Amino acid sequence: MLRSLRVRISQGRQYIGDLRAAAPANFRGMPVIADAACAPACRACADACPSNAFVSLDPVQIDLGRCVQCGDCAPVCPEKKLTFTNACHTAAVLRDDLLISAHRPAPPPIAVSAALHKQFGRSLRLRSVSAGGCNGCESELNAVSNVNFDLGRYGIEFVASPRHADGLVISGPITRNMAEPLQLCFDALPRPRFVLAFGACAISGGLFAEAPQIERQFLDANVPILYVPGCPPHPLTLVNGLMDLLGIALP
Amino acid sequence: MPPSPYLVASSLSPLTHVGFNHALRERLEAGARALTYFGAPLADGAIELTALLQDEQGLSVLRGHATGDAGLPALTVQFPQLHIFEREIHEQTGLPMPGHPWLKPVRSPVAPMAAYPFFKMEGKEVHEVAVGPIHAGVIEPGHFRFMCLGEQVHHLEIQLGFQHRGIEALVLQRPLAHAAALVETIAGDTSIGHTWAFCRALEAMAGVTVTDEVEIVRAIALELERVAMHLTGLSGIATDIGFLQGGTTWGRLRTTLINLSMQLCGSRFGRGWLRPGGVRFGIDAETARRIPDLLAQFQRDMRTVSALFETSLSVAGRLHEVGTVTAETARELGLVGMVARASSLDLDQRVALPGRAYTRLPMPHAKQLTGDVWARAALRIDEIGRSVVWLLQALAVPGLDAPPLQPIGALPPDTLAIGVCEGWRGETIHALQTDANGKLRHFKAQDPSLRNWFGLAVALRGNDISDFPICNKSFDLSYCGNDL
Incomplete structure (x- = not known):
């Protein structure tokens, strides 16, 4: 009993009170492109990028849906145009919103969906399917339910059975061997239901976009309602995206 | 000097398949351990075989050529530690392996799962339980087929x-500069x-030597990863x-440690930290002075919760004598890493192949004797303690600011380079082979999970099916x- 109390006292208060305001120290979250000219014909950043995130170079445009946040681009830029911030408000409802440039430095703020707020604003059950995820995304998905982020406080929980779920969270690039299980799992969700893409692999294929072992047709038929970028995304990126979209604890 | 955790060999002259088989058998009979053994198809249709062996002298390599027509007599029956390697060679190259008891695919189901010929156990009271690929949690997919008599599992x-995802092929197709980001997602x-x-493999091949301090920063990153993942596993078993x-x-203590990694390198998982030629982020003196306070608090809290765990009768009742792997079984099956150490084997590459970081600051060897879930949990508590003590010593080393990355120049032709690292699960092994023009033509990555999955299957025999979750968590495999 005394030992147990000692553990309880050592535990203290761990939860993050204001999730929207939380800013993880030194997280390499979002690239920032300075508004300056590039050296002529320079493509050092694009060549250094392992996931083809530089979708254009004139002007420089980065697809957050492909960016794996490795930061390998920043040190090779001769103009020092690229830096990273710890921003966690980077989720988007439209795929194209993840394209950023010097003139559009971040995805637009997420507007509350009246329909989703009504259906799931007070209770949302999610089923996670890892389809080639490397356990980075899966670890961060687990973290959103831990004592720090504790998304359960707003009625958002991960469940074991797709029959109990409202939404399917996909992580990983969707391997050929997981394409069918993923479809079967989604078919088992009762309506209304939705799909959410968590991480660069799920959004775009990420580092594996060109691998022949990837089969992503599922996403053609089931367009995600929320894209959570990162490799892996910080738990707060999902937390902020979901809370904004569902209109939870609005300021 | 202790043996190196890497090996470079140029222009290896291959043995014939008979000579190779004979040499491999002789070395294993003499007590060497196979770390990895893989095949690569050559342009002329032959299969190039590479076996990495370890004995007291350190690492050594055997190279052979086999052809598809002749095949290669399997050695698995005599040396079960080779079973997964021979299965993988057969799957990746098509080389016939006559005499192998079970050439089950390692990662590419040959037919739709419904048609896959699982083992069948027959009898009036026998039943099967199929679980997965999607499991009841936020976890990666895999399929488990339990063959049971009542509650008791006869085999899994x-x-x-x-x-x-085809990661080995991708590393060869993409520019070498993109390889590290891919390698970070193997597991x-x-x-x-x-x-x-x-x-280690690439630097050894390119003849690049990083500074001792860079090696220490890498080891700090590795020990932070070990502590964090051990905490994840302990938290899972406890739950x-x-x-x-x-x-x-344990879950919130893990958060402290992965956030420390993030402060040092920008990622909670150490992404972007290590790169061929050095580290992208060093540890400045001011930061190195600040961390010990955090680690001291961590040690106190860790001891408090671990004491509660270790003295709780209900914990002991659930974990003792469940999922036992004997030392003999662990040795025979070639189990590695923390699973092997929990079954009392002296198998830690930080001790056997310490490299410069662990030569300068040795890591005392942890082990447990009983090989059950309790032993694997107790080992992880022990290793967390040792790693934190080690981290405190390492952070006192001056000059951990990283120098800029050294460039990796042209690679030598016809060269094999292998690097070994004792990750938190066990030994990770990477092998690179260049062609006559110095271009990479083969890449082999090996996670310790490849060898330990079969250990989990064996550990479950004779146990109750309800104990599978804690057995699985205690192995904690990728x-x-x-699957790569």
Whole structure:
């Protein structure tokens, strides 16, 4: 009993009170492109990028849906145009919103969906399917339910059975061997239901976009309602995206 | 000098398949251990075989050529530690392996799962339980087929491959500068363990020597990863047996440690930290002075919760004598890493192949004797303690600011380079082979999970099916690390 109390006292208060305001120290979250000219014909950043995130170079445009946040681009830029911030408000409802440039430095703020707020604003059950995820995304998905982020406080929980779920969270690039299980799992969700893409692999294929072992047709038929970028995304990126979209604890 | 955790060999003259088979058998009979053994198809249709062996002298390599017509007599029956390697060679190259008892696919289901010929156990009271690929949690996919008599599991057959992304081929197709980011996702919870093994192989091949301080920063990254992942595993075991204080407290202690990694390199998983030629982020003197306070508090809290766990009768009742792997079985099956050490084997590459970081600051060897779930949990508590003490010593080393990355120049032709690193699960092994023009023509990555999955299947024999979750958590294996 005394030992147990000692553990309880050592535990203290761990939860993050204001999730929207939380800013993880030194997280390499979002690239920032300075508004300056590039050296002529320079493509050092694009060549250094392992996931083809530089979708254009004139002007420089980065697809957050492909960016794996490795930061390998920043040190090779001769103009020092690229830096990273710890921003966690980077989720988007439209795929194209993840394209950023010097003139559009971040995805637009997420507007509350009246329909989703009504259906799931007070209770949302999610089923996670890892389809080639490397356990980075899966670890961060687990973290959103831990004592720090504790998304359960707003009625958002991960469940074991797709029959109990409202939404399917996909992580990983969707391997050929997981394409069918993923479809079967989604078919088992009762309506209304939705799909959410968590991480660069799920959004775009990420580092594996060109691998022949990837089969992503599922996403053609089931367009995600929320894209959570990162490799892996910080738990707060999902937390902020979901809370904004569902209109939870609005300021 | 202790043996090196890497090996470079140029222009190896291959043995014939008979000579290779004979040499491999002789070395294993003499007590050497196979670390990895893989095949690569050559342009002329022959299969190039490479076996990495370890004995007291350190690492050595055997190279042979076999042809598809002749095949290669399997050695698995005599040396079960080779079973998964021979299965993989057969799957990746098509080389016939006559005499192998079970050439089950390692990661590419040959037919739709419904048609896959699982083992069948027959009898009036016998039943099967099929679980997965999608499991009841936020976890990677794999299929488990339990053959049971009542509650008791007679055998568990594990079918993996659902996560196969073709990462080895991608590393060869992409520019070498993109390889590290890919390697970090072989098993995303072992980013440092894999990337360090890859850096060791590539730097050895390119003749690049990083500074001692860079090696220490890499080891700091590795030990932070080990502590964090051991805490994840302990938290999982605690939650599975309803020991909730362990579940939450170990969980939040993990948060402290991965946030420390993030402060040092920008990522909670050590992404972007290690690169061939050095580290992208060093540790400045001011930061190195600040961390020990945090670690001291961590040590206190860790001891408090671990004492509760270790003295709780209900914990002991659930974990003792469950999922036991004897030392003999662990040795025979070639199990590695923490699973092997929990079964009393002296198998830690930080001790056997310490490299410069662990030569300068040795890591005392941990082990447990009983080989059950309790032993694997107790070992992880012990290793966390040792790693934190080691980290405190390492952070006192002056000059951990990293120098800029050294460039990796042209690679030598016809060269094999292998790097080994003791990640948190066990030894990760990366092998690179160049062609006559110095271009990479083969890449082999090996996660410790490849060898330990079969250990889990064996550990479950004779146990209750309800004990599977804690057995599984105590092995804590990677699906994508196996599936690649």
